[in-house]
Amino acid sequence: MKYSDKVKELLENPHNAGKIENPDGVGQVGNPVCGDMMTIMIKVRDDRIEDIRFETFGCGAAIAVSSVVTDMAKGKTIDDAMKISNKVVAEELGDLPTNELHCSNLGADALQEAIRDYLDRKEGKVRRRKDMKVELISSHEGTCFCPYCNQELLVKGSSCSNCGKPTLDK
Amino acid sequence: MQPIYLDHISATPLHPEVRNAMVEYIQNKFGNPISQHRIGDEAMETLEGARKEVAGLIHAQPEEVIFTSGGTESINHAIKGVALAMGAKGRHIITSNIEHQSVLRSLRMLMKLGYRVTSLPVDKYGLVDPAGLEKAITDDTILVTIMHANNEIGTIEPIAEIGKITRERGILFHTDAVASIGVVPFNVEEMGVDLASMAANQFYGPSGVGALYVRPKTRIAPLLDGGIQEYNLRAGSQNMVGIVGMGKAAELAKKEMFQRMAYLLGLKSAFVEQLLTIDEIVINGHPELSIPNLISFSVKYIEGESMLLMLDEEGVYASTRSACATGSLRASHVLIAAGCDYTAAQGTLIVSFGITNTMEEVEKAFQALKKSVTFLRSMSPLYQKK
Structure with missing residues (x-):
């Protein structure tokens, strides 16, 4: 089995799995075609992330990532939580299998989406998040998408061929 | 738990009787079946005994079975070997959309060399339509390769029907029967196949050994050139321990x-x-x-x-x-x-x-x-x- 004990442990006992009723911010990234999709919900009080929950469709690594990123963000101020990146999450979790990294390491992106959603709502802007429908997603042509720019990955490599962001897949 | x-x-996993046969062989015997002395003769006898069992499993003659390193080699050999031997006779091969990687990648390699491949769709159960296959045949078609049982969804393809078509049209027919031989009955005559790939690790034999059924007079080139082993189709000293295991596994599979x-x-x-x-x-x-x-x-x-x-x-x-x-x-x-x-x-x-x-x-x-x-x-x- 290619997963580390830490990933296995987190899959068995994930922290912060579930839903928040009436969340202050919601972020959703990825799509099930690629094999991973993540939703993060936050509850904010006094500029601090009071509660955070995730729902994830994905492999063991994706669920472990969700657990780690939510643990990291819980209790942090919005400003501090905004500093959490995919790289930091990957380091915290340790050895993820390389080809799992790109598609599974969506945790920080989902968190940042949730924070943006929260800030937008606070400013009274229209909700940013589009409700994704499974039917729409599955009409894709069976290809893998970059989690950053949601473009199809044409070439496997160390960076996305569309947006140039590193995929950590070395 | x-x-x-x-x-x-x-x-x-290895069947206990298979393991015993292999251990018995590795502890007491060695030798190259084509050596011209008693040790060689003994090895040859063991080799031919195993070949007879494998042939029996698929209702073939022993000389129609060549031992290989497993399913992947058998498949590569069948596809590339036919393409090589056919030369200028034709450059078109028919397959299906649900084949194993070793079929897909062998064909992809041939496509780089200029071969054309028609890949047939399947229905919701994963079945190939023989009528559609017949329509895909051209004057240039040299080989049809359709798997017997699919290794991911288990569906058994209408091989006998396809075999009837390829025989009528005089086209060679290979079936990847790795997931089925040793599991369900397989009869090379009834199915009308010219080539069939199989692997011992699908029926309680060891990994690293398999076989290819080759109908007599089939035009096929070796992939490994060298000695005269395996009827000049697969050079190199045989993996005797593996073959002993495969022979025993075939005997048991047929019996049970x-x-x-x-x-x-x-x-x-x-x-x-x-x-x-x-x-x-x-x-x-x-x-x-x-x-x-x-x-x-x-x-x-x-x-x-x-x-x-x-x-x-x-x-x-x-x-x-x-x-x-x-x-x-x-x-x-x-x-x-x-x-x-x-x-x-x-x-x-x-x-x-x-x-x-x-x-x-x-x-x-x-x-x-x-x-x-x-x-x-x-x-x-x-x-x-x-």
């Missing part, structure tokens, strides 16, 4: 075939019956035309690999896709070809039973599965509780 192995499609099939079907039926108590599960493959030892199903709203990992923690070992495609994050080409939607394809599990599994294990495995499905669905953003 005693581990429950439900991944027999990847490799079967119907008994094993009935037993495996019992396990599979019991498992499927329980499976259907879980909501939103899709069974893949054909409900009847299927090998008795494998069931593929898609659990909607969750991903297969996380299920696999949770089952692993519970000591239940299954698979999500063909072992040869592990590492790919894409949905299985077999499931997509059979019209499964991408999200469901990601949630697929393949459970393959063996003769050492018990009804009790099937029950335990199901309970572990149910637990992981409930748990993962509770975390899934796609699952709406009913």
Whole structure:
């Protein structure tokens, strides 16, 4: 089995799995075609992330990532939580299998989406998040998408061929 | 808890009698079958004895069977060997959308050399339409390669019907029968095949040894050139220990075939019956035309690999896709070809039973599965509780 004990442990006992009723911010990234999709919900009080929950469709690594990123963000101020990146999450979790990294390491992106959603709502802007429908997603042509720019990955490599962001897949 | 192995499609454990035969050989014998002395003669006798057993399993003559290093080599040999031997006679090959990687990649390699390949679609059960195949034949067609039983969904293809067509049209027909030979009856005459690939690790023999059935007068070139071994079709000193194991495994598979099939079907039926108590599960493959030892199903709203990992923690070992495609994050080409939607394809599990599994294990495995499905669905953003 290619997963580390830490990933296995987190899959068995994930922290912060579930839903928040009436969340202050919601972020959703990825799509099930690629094999991973993540939703993060936050509850904010006094500029601090009071509660955070995730729902994830994905492999063991994706669920472990969700657990780690939510643990990291819980209790942090919005400003501090905004500093959490995919790289930091990957380091915290340790050895993820390389080809799992790109598609599974969506945790920080989902968190940042949730924070943006929260800030937008606070400013009274229209909700940013589009409700994704499974039917729409599955009409894709069976290809893998970059989690950053949601473009199809044409070439496997160390960076996305569309947006140039590193995929950590070395 | 005693581990429950439900991944027999990847490799079967050695049958105790097979292991004994191999140990007996490795402890007492060696020798090259083509050496011209007594040690060589003994090895030759062992080799030919094993060949007879393998031939018997598929109702062929011993001289029509050549030993290889396994299913992959047999398939590569059949496809590339025919293409090489045919030369300028034709450059068109027909296959299906659900073949194993070793067929797909052998053909991809030939395409780079200028061959044309027609890949036939399958219906929702994964079945190839023989009428469609007949229409795809051109004057340039040299080979048809269609698998017998699919290794991911278990569907058994109408090989005999296809064999009838290829015989009438005078085109060579290869079948990748790795997932079926030794599991269900296989008769090279009734199926009308010219070439058939098989592997010992599908019927309680060792990994690293297989065979290719070659009908007499088939135009096929060797892939490995060298000595005169294997009727000049596969040079190199034989893997005698493996071949001894394969011979024994073939003998047992033939003797116990119907008994094993009935037993495996019992396990599979019991498992499927329980499976259907879980909501939103899709069974893949054909409900009847299927090998008795494998069931593929898609659990909607969750991903297969996380299920696999949770089952692993519970000591239940299954698979999500063909072992040869592990590492790919894409949905299985077999499931997509059979019209499964991408999200469901990601949630697929393949459970393959063996003769050492018990009804009790099937029950335990199901309970572990149910637990992981409930748990993962509770975390899934796609699952709406009913």
